[in-house]
Amino acid sequence: MWQSCGPETIKIEREADIVTARQVGRNMSRQLGFGTIMQSRIATSISELARNIYLYAGSGTITIAPIVRNGVLGLQLTAIDAGPGIPDIRKAMEDGYSTSGALGAGLPGVRRMMDEFEIHSSPGEGTRVVVVKWNGPIEEGV
Amino acid sequence: MVTRSLEEEYVKLLRDYLNGPGEDQLYFAQQMGKWLLAHDVSPEELTDMHGRALEKLGEVPEFVRASFSILTEVMIEYGNEHRSVHSWRSRHQQMEAELTVAQAMQKRLLPNQLPDYPGLEIGVVSIAAKQISGDYYDFICQDRERFCLTVADITGNGISAAMCMSMLKYAIDSLREMPLGPDEMLRHLNRIVGRNIDPSMFVTMLYGSYDTHQHCFRYAVAGHEPGFLYRAAEGVFYDLAGQGSVLGLCPNSEYEVQEVRLEAGDILILLTDGVTECKKNRYYLQRDELVLQMQAELGVHAQKMANALYNRLLALSQFELLDDYTMIVLRRT
Numbered sequence: 001m002w003q004s005c006g007p008e009t010i011k012i013e014r015e016a017d018i019v020t021a022r023q024v025g026r027n028m029s030r031q032l033g034f035g036t037i038m039q040s041r042i043a044t045s046i047s048e049l050a051r052n053i054y055l056y057a058g059s060g061t062i063t064i065a066p067i068v069r070n071g072v073l074g075l076q077l078t079a080i081d082a083g084p085g086i087p088d089i090r091k092a093m094e095d096g097y098s099t100s101g102a103l104g105a106g107l108p109g110v111r112r113m114m115d116e117f118e119i120h121s122s123p124g125e126g127t128r129v130v131v132v133k134w135n136g137p138i139e140e141g142v
Numbered sequence: 143m144v145t146r147s148l149e150e151e152y153v154k155l156l157r158d159y160l161n162g163p164g165e166d167q168l169y170f171a172q173q174m175g176k177w178l179l180a181h182d183v184s185p186e187e188l189t190d191m192h193g194r195a196l197e198k199l200g201e202v203p204e205f206v207r208a209s210f211s212i213l214t215e216v217m218i219e220y221g222n223e224h225r226s227v228h229s230w231r232s233r234h235q236q237m238e239a240e241l242t243v244a245q246a247m248q249k250r251l252l253p254n255q256l257p258d259y260p261g262l263e264i265g266v267v268s269i270a271a272k273q274i275s276g277d278y279y280d281f282i283c284q285d286r287e288r289f290c291l292t293v294a295d296i297t298g299n300g301i302s303a304a305m306c307m308s309m310l311k312y313a314i315d316s317l318r319e320m321p322l323g324p325d326e327m328l329r330h331l332n333r334i335v336g337r338n339i340d341p342s343m344f345v346t347m348l349y350g351s352y353d354t355h356q357h358c359f360r361y362a363v364a365g366h367e368p369g370f371l372y373r374a375a376e377g378v379f380y381d382l383a384g385q386g387s388v389l390g391l392c393p394n395s396e397y398e399v400q401e402v403r404l405e406a407g408d409i410l411i412l413l414t415d416g417v418t419e420c421k422k423n424r425y426y427l428q429r430d431e432l433v434l435q436m437q438a439e440l441g442v443h444a445q446k447m448a449n450a451l452y453n454r455l456l457a458l459s460q461f462e463l464l465d466d467y468t469m470i471v472l473r474r475t
Contacts, residue, residue, distance in 0.1 A: 037190050037214065044218045095226040095233075108229075109222035 002032050002073060002138075007065030010050075012081075013058075018050040021062045028064055029075050034135055041113040042075060042133055048106035049079035049129055057083020057126065067132060074115070074134040082126040089121055144187050153195045160199065184221035189214050241301075245273050248304045251311050257281045257289045259354040265445030265471040267452040269463060276303035277414045277466040278310060282318060287355040290318060293470060294347040295366065295414040306339050314349075324349050324362035325397040328386065332364065332397075335390035345389040348412055357404040357474050362397040364389045367415045370436065374407030379433045382410075404474040409444070411436065412472075416465035420455040427458065444471040 005028050010021040025046040029039045046062060053060035060081025067076040086092050095108050107129075111117040114131040121127035155174070159167040178188060193210040196202050256264045268277055278294040292314060296303040313334045317327060327349050335345050348369065350361025365388030371380045382402070387395035404410065420427045435458075439450045448471045456463065 035190075037186050040186065040211075040214050040218055044215070044222075095229050108226065112222065112225045113218075 002066055005031050005066045007063055009061050009063040012050045012053045012060050012062055015054060018047060018054060021046050021050050021064070025064050025075070025077070028066065029133075032066055032073055032075055032135055034075070034133070038133065038135070042077075045110045045113055045131060045133075046077060048110050049077060049131075051106070052127070053079060053081045053083070057081030060126075068138060071137055072134055073136065073138045074132050076130065076132045077114075079129040080126070081128075085123040085125050085127055086119075086121040087123050089119060093119075143181075144183055144191050148183075149191055149194065152191055153198050156192075156195050157199055184217075184224055186214050186217040186221045189217045241273050244301055244304055248274060248307065251304075251307055252279065253281050257283055259287070259289070261357070261475055262352075262354050263444035263471075263473040263475060265443065265448035265473075266469070267448045268468040269452070269466070271416065271463045271466050272300070274300050274304045275466040276300075276307075277416065277468040278307045279468055279470060280311065280314070282314070284318075284351065288351055288353050290314075290349070290351050291361075291412070291470070292347065292349050293366065293412045293414060293468060294345055295416075295466070295468075296345050297343050302340070302343065306335075306343060306345065309338055310335070310345065310347075323399055324351060324360055325399045328362045328364050328389070328397040329395070332387070332389045332391075332395050333393055336393050339390055344391055346415075347389055348384070352472065358401060359404065359410060359472075360399055360401045362386060362399055364395070364397060365391075367413055367418060369410065369412040370433070371402055372409035372411070372436070372440070373405070374409075375405065379436060381429070382412075404472075406474055408474050409440075409447075410470075410472040412470040414466065414468040416463070416467035417455065417469050419465045420459040420467075421462070421464060422458045427455070444473040447471050447473070 008024050008028070010017060010024060012018065012021065022043040026039050026043045029042045034042065046064070050062050053062070058081075060079065060083065063076075063078040063080075065076050065078070067074045092107055093111065107119070110129075110131060113133075115134045116130075116132040118130045119127070152174070155167055155170060159171075189210065193207070193214075196206070252268065256266060264281075266279065268275070268279060270277070276296040278292065278296065280290075280292045282290040284290055294307075294310060296306045296310075310331065313331055314327070317330055322330065328347065331345075331347065331349075339345075345364070346366040347364045348361055348366045349364075350359055352359045361384065363384035364386045368384065369382040371382055372378070373380065382400070384398065384400045386397040402410070418427055418429065418432060422431070435451060435454050436447075439447045439454070442450070448469050451469060452467065455467075
């Protein structure tokens, strides 16, 4: 069933777009066989990434895609914007910053919920975050 | 992780409770909560497990089932907070370890032994209010008859004070090679401090040289809490004279040399403001009250007097030390 899933890119410009992205992510993670908790965690991660775009960059995209590596199936989220960028990524990745409400807030939580986390950001050049959550080996008939 | 056996146990607990609610099951549930926390089961996993357990116990109405989606979603935020505890804890441990190292280093900045000259007793009590002290004192032997004495209070405490303190110590250490009077020493230190510490910080200091042959103490003061001179012949405590701008405030401050001569039985008491900032009920201790306390501890060895005064003042302030406390007692025998 997962073979029927293709990558989907959602433009984030309004708060309603965050909800759309969550919905797409939840549906796709269900199709990939993630349990209910993981579906919610993936939706939450999408929320955090999309909110950073909506609140600080104004606009950007979230791409949600199935990913297979070494026979293991997972879900990949890619958040891209051309906003102000995060001046101090190390600071943004520290716990406690997430409650500050500033740009980058919520990233430490996303990193912990996901298996892989990659961020590129510099002032004036926008931000790109790629995260992956692995589910398990590809099984026939899933 | 929620395991199958945990889940079975949870279903059983829930079933027992629903069949006949009792405090014992609630007690068991509370204990289970501790176990779940210790095994890192997140709030959202527990919520989910509860939903599944309900399904095993009977027909779950659709609205109850659906309500779990809301609960789970909310719980994820609690879960994020829960997951961050580990990193907070390791950061806390790291900071504690760094602080312990700083504390050990700071101890090395203070003298490990007091000078010993005939005819003069020296007593010191210096206690940090927290782990790192902002009070500094030092004795440096100049020759067989004279030694230098420093008492300083660095504003603020913690790591910044400790770093400033090491700078002060090394500045004094290198300047003492030159034949500087106390006023010149403070003038040099004032410039060093002004150039090297944050403008929001400053240092108060008393620096002097004691001649144990003449029993003459020559000193200068930079905004420091004045000490006391006890004249044994009169049985009276006097405030030590001396004023001067705190170190680090303005680059061209000048300082004045003061001189006192001790007769047999006379006592010099030098201190930091932690001594006078001991609180009695809700009021700071007044200097005349402090004198009363000192009068009650006369006639003993300088160290014994310093110890006794510390104990008295600590008791007065209900064993709460608000600021770093340093008292130096010099008594001519």
